[in-house]
Each structure stands twice: as C-alpha cells, then as structure tokens.
Amino acid sequence: MDLNILWLVPIAYLIHIFEESPRFPAWAVHVKMITSMSFGEFALGNIIFMAYVLVAISLAVFYTSELTLIIGLSTAAWIFSNFLIHAYYTLRYGEYSPGVVTASALYAPVTVFIFYNFLVSGILSTWGIILAIIIGFGIMYIPTFIQISRTKRVEKSEAAV
Numbered sequence: 001m002d003l004n005i006l007w008l009v010p011i012a013y014l015i016h017i018f019e020e021s022p023r024f025p026a027w028a029v030h031v032k033m034i035t036s037m038s039f040g041e042f043a044l045g046n047i048i049f050m051a052y053v054l055v056a057i058s059l060a061v062f063y064t065s066e067l068t069l070i071i072g073l074s075t076a077a078w079i080f081s082n083f084l085i086h087a088y089y090t091l092r093y094g095e096y097s098p099g100v101v102t103a104s105a106l107y108a109p110v111t112v113f114i115f116y117n118f119l120v121s122g123i124l125s126t127w128g129i130i131l132a133i134i135i136g137f138g139i140m141y142i143p144t145f146i147q148i149s150r151t152k153r154v155e156k157s158e159a160a161v
Contacts, residue, residue, distance in 0.1 A: 001121035003064065005114055006057045009075045012106040013053055016082075016099055017046050023098040031093055034147050052139065053078070069124050070132045073114070077136025079103075080111040085144065 025037035053075045060072025083103040090097040118124055124132070 001117055001123050003061045003069075003072070005117055006060055006072050006075065008110045008114065009057060009079055010050065010053045012079060012102065012110050013050060015106060016079075016102040017050075019102045020099040027098050031089055031097075033089070033144075049078075049139075066124065066128060069118075070128050070135065073118055073124065073129065073132035074135035074139065076111045076114040077133045078139050079107040079136075081137045081140035083107040083111070085140070 021042070022039055025034075025039060025042045028034045028037055056068075056071045056075050059068040082099075086097045086100040086103040090100045115129070118129060
C-alpha cells in the first residue's frame with residue numbers, strides 16, 4: 001500500500017480552511033458553539049491542527065510502525081469527524097456552515113478512500129483501525145465539547161445576572 005495517500009488529508013484540510021475563512025468564527029458564535037472567537041484564535045487553532053496532521057502523517061510515511069500508522073490514520077478519522085460536525089450544524093440550523101462544502105466534497109470521500117485502502121491492505125489490525133478512529137474523533141470532539149460546555153456555562157451565568 002502506498003502510504004502517500006495520507007497526504008490527501010492536509011491537502012483537503014488546507015482547501016477546507018480557505019472555505020471556512022473568515023466566516024467561521026462569527027458563524028460559530030451565531031449558532032452558540034462558542035461565546036467568542038477572533039480570527040487570530042481561529043488561525044492559531046488551525047495552525048495547531050495542521051501541525052498535528054503534518055507530524056502524524058510524516059511519522060506514518062517516513063517512520064512506519066504500527067503506532068505511527070495508527071497516528072497517521074487518525075488524521076483521516078479527524079477530518080471525517082469534522083465533516084460530521086459541519087453536516088450536523090447545517091442540518092440542525094438549516095443554514096450554511098462555513099466549511100460544509102469541502103467537508104462533504106473532500107473530507108468524506110478522502111476518508112472513505114484512505115480507510116478502504118488501509119482495510120484492504122491489512123497493514124493495520126482491526127484494533128489498530130479502531131484506535132485510529134478513537135484518537136481522531138477524540139482530537140476533534142474533546143476540545144469541541146469543552147468549548148460548547150464553556151459556552152453553556154457562560155450563558156447560564158449571564159442569564160442568572
């Protein structure tokens with residue numbers, strides 16, 4: 001199996017960032033995902049996530065082991081989980097979620113393609129693939145749920161005043 005298919009993840013992510021910019025921070029506040037976000041915070045978050053993606057894939061491609069393959073594959077699970085967030089908010093609010101087009105057109109098919117190749121090649125065990133999914137979803141959803149929880153606490157404290 002050619003591990004270079006993993007490089008589709010940062011390519012799709014970069015295109016996705018261009019779709020989200022600069023509308024995502026204001027939209028995320030509008031749907032009460034967060035209480036506030038500057039463009040600088042948005043950019044910093046994407047720099048941190050892009051570093052994760054590039055390091056994880058570099059490790060998988062250039063220092064291949066079971067662990068690095070799991071970490072590299074987790075990036076595909078991570079972008080798929082981002083697709084799910086965009087799809088959920090678009091359906092829930094019935095309005096455009098900045099990033100939903102690239103998440104649907106790129107993230108979903110890239111993820112299916114990568115996971116299909118990993119499954120067919122047998123390069124990772126079933127448990128390795130499951131662990132990659134858990135890591136990828138955790139990297140996306142843990143910070144997201146923490147931020148949503150903070151937003152709800154702020155709203156409750158403001159309502160009490």
